[in-house]
Amino acid sequence: MPSPAAKQPAPLVLVCGDDEFAVKQRAKQIYQEWCEQLGGMDHEILDASVSNSGEALKVLARLREALQTLPFFGGGKAIWLQNCNFLGDERAASAQAVTETLGEIAQELKDFAWGTVRLLISAGKVDKRKVFYKTVDKLGAVEAFAGLSIDDKDWMQQAETMALQTLRGLKKEISDEALAELVSNVGPNARQLNSEIEKLALYVGERTEIEVGDVAAITTRNKAARAFALGDALGDRDLPRLLRNLDEELWEMKFDTQKSEIGLLYGLIGKVRAMILLKEMVREGWIKPVGDYSRFKSQLERIPTDKLPEDKRYNPLAINPYVLFKAFPQSQRYSQEELIKAMDLLLKCNQRLISSSLDEALILQQTLVQIVGAPRKESLKPAHGS
Numbered sequence: 367m368p369s370p371a372a373k374q375p376a377p378l379v380l381v382c383g384d385d386e387f388a389v390k391q392r393a394k395q396i397y398q399e400w401c402e403q404l405g406g407m408d409h410e411i412l413d414a415s416v417s418n419s420g421e422a423l424k425v426l427a428r429l430r431e432a433l434q435t436l437p438f439f440g441g442g443k444a445i446w447l448q449n450c451n452f453l454g455d456e457r458a459a460s461a462q463a464v465t466e467t468l469g470e471i472a473q474e475l476k477d478f479a480w481g482t483v484r485l486l487i488s489a490g491k492v493d494k495r496k497v498f499y500k501t502v503d504k505l506g507a508v509e510a511f512a513g514l515s516i517d518d519k520d521w522m523q524q525a526e527t528m529a530l531q532t533l534r535g536l537k538k539e540i541s542d543e544a545l546a547e548l549v550s551n552v553g554p555n556a557r558q559l560n561s562e563i564e565k566l567a568l569y570v571g572e573r574t575e576i577e578v579g580d581v582a583a584i585t586t587r588n589k590a591a592r593a594f595a596l597g598d599a600l601g602d603r604d605l606p607r608l609l610r611n612l613d614e615e616l617w618e619m620k621f622d623t624q625k626s627e628i629g630l631l632y633g634l635i636g637k638v639r640a641m642i643l644l645k646e647m648v649r650e651g652w653i654k655p656v657g658d659y660s661r662f663k664s665q666l667e668r669i670p671t672d673k674l675p676e677d678k679r680y681n682p683l684a685i686n687p688y689v690l691f692k693a694f695p696q697s698q699r700y701s702q703e704e705l706i707k708a709m710d711l712l713l714k715c716n717q718r719l720i721s722s723s724l725d726e727a728l729i730l731q732q733t734l735v736q737i738v739g740a741p742r743k744e745s746l747k748p749a750h751g752s
Contacts, residue, residue, distance in 0.1 A: 378480070378507070379484075380509070381509045381511070382489040382508070383491075384512055400442075406443070408443045411446045419463060425450075426471060429445070443483050448488055454493050476505065525552070530545070532563050533563060541577055544581050546686075548562065551588075552585065553588045565585070566580060566581065594633075596608070596612060600634055601697070615630055637693065638709050640685055642697075642702070643682040643685070644690060653694075655694065
């Protein structure tokens with residue numbers, strides 16, 4: 367993501383992307399900076415969120431008028447075309463009249479004498495193939511903010527960086543473990559992350575340091591973060607909680623088309639793989655049980671990277687350190703043989719979900735019961751120092 371401290375913005379800027387919160391924050395920052403630099407009172411904000419092509423054409427007409435109207439009191443003029451939703455593949459964007467008008471405005475922007483006039487456009491998805499986007503990209507600057515996604519391997523690191531920037535702006539500090547717990551609770555949702563940080567800042571009051579207890583007391587777990595509860599129940603070897611969480615996930619799946627049984631399964635495979643890798647790291651003498659997150663991270667940083675595989679699926683350092691920290695005591699609840707068997711059962715479950723006509727929920731339930739089962743006594747010994 368682009369840094370807010372980037373070079374001086376061009377007279378024409380497009381801020382866009384799936385991360386609605388980041389787009390709005392960055393666009394607001396640019397607009398405020400322009401208003402301060404230009405002075406005067408002739409700045410304009412045009413709402414470009416429309417529901418049909420007719421409304422889009424009216425907005426574009428207002429944009430043309432704003433560009434052609436000189437500042438009444440002299441000086442400069444900043445124009446913000448805000449929340450534009452007809453630059454991508456939306457229905458309004460596909461109308462021929464809108465496409466043609468955008469093409470005409472693109473040509474006008476090429477010939478425009480900018481002087482002290484600035485144009486800022488904030489939007490969600492944009493079609494980079496269209497003439498309008500190509501013109502803005504060539505004449506001015508484009509800042510794109512991709513939204514955080516649970517499918518991104520480094521989404522937790524990105525979210526932690528965002529959280530730290532926001533907290534520093536509020537003059538608050540946060541421990542490593544509290545930061546990781548906050549991000550784990552909230553999941554890949556920039557808007558909610560900012561909201562939870564504001565709640566935390568109010569909760570701790572004049573105290574500058576935020577601790578794990580504060581996060582546990584005040585933050586809310588969202589849908590994506592609650593998906594981790596399934597893996598945690600598996601790691602804790604708690605069959606009643608595991609089946610209860612599975613039922614909740616399957617119920618939510620009826621209303622969320624982005625979720626699937628295969629997606630749940632892959633999450634569980636990732637959990638078991640992490641526990642297997644932790645077992646191996648202990649066997650190699652690279653890590654020892656510790657109850658402090660900072661000390662655990664320090665151990666990971668000392669692992670010789672030349673001893674690890676290049677394939678990220680089998681490289682423990684490719685996993686977020688907090689995920690490993692949480693999984694460490696859980697790995698002590700299983701023997702290495704049980705974890706290998708669990709991986710085999712999950713892979714067979716994958717095959718059955720794809721090829722079998724049996725109910726998907728039943729297949730998952732049977733597999734999880736087989737994995738958790740009745741644990742061996744020696745596998746339940748708690749990790750020293752955990």
